[in-house]
Amino acid sequence: MRIVIANTSGQPIYEQIATQIRAAILAGELAEGEQLPSIRGLARDLRVSVITTTRAYSDLAAEGFIANVQGKGAFVLPRDSDLVREHIVSEVERHLGAAIDAARLGRLSDDDVRASLDALLAAAEESAAESTHDDPAEATSQSSTRQGGTT
Secondary structure, eight states: OOOOOOTTSSSOHHHHHHHHHHHHHHTTSSOTTOBOOOHHHHHHHHTOOHHHHHHHHHHHHHTTSEEEETTTEEEEOOOOHHHHHHHHHHHHHHHHHHHHHHHHHTTOOHHHHHHHHHHHHHHHHHHHHHHGGGSHHHHHHHHHHHHHHOO
16 A cells, blocks of 8 residues: 655545555555554654554544454554445545535526436446446446436
8 A cells, every 4th residue: 555645735644544545445556454554663663753644544443444443553444335425425525615616606596406416427337337348247237227227
């Protein structure tokens, strides 16, 4: 696992650490039960305070992504599908909120925003469909799912 810290970022360092570990867990790069670097070791490697890494690990534990085991270290917890979905929905809402704020600044109407979102969703679906052409079984599966899912 590689963590990159941007000192010029407006985001606190503990949040940068937690965000990158959270993303690695959600992406499956860190498996259930996998041990994370020790708090002191990570602090040393990143050249940050132990307090900073402790805060990152504490936040991740509070969110249900890791468990801190006294004397043994921090371990990745099983991915709870509800927790993962809740986190993804939260991220999507945050980004959509920023997009709506930008649209308001640009004086775009709600219909303009909806049209943009519909166009982006259609482009993403088209891109996903194109990427499945390499595997005919997957393309057939996705096609039947899409047809059954839309009414």
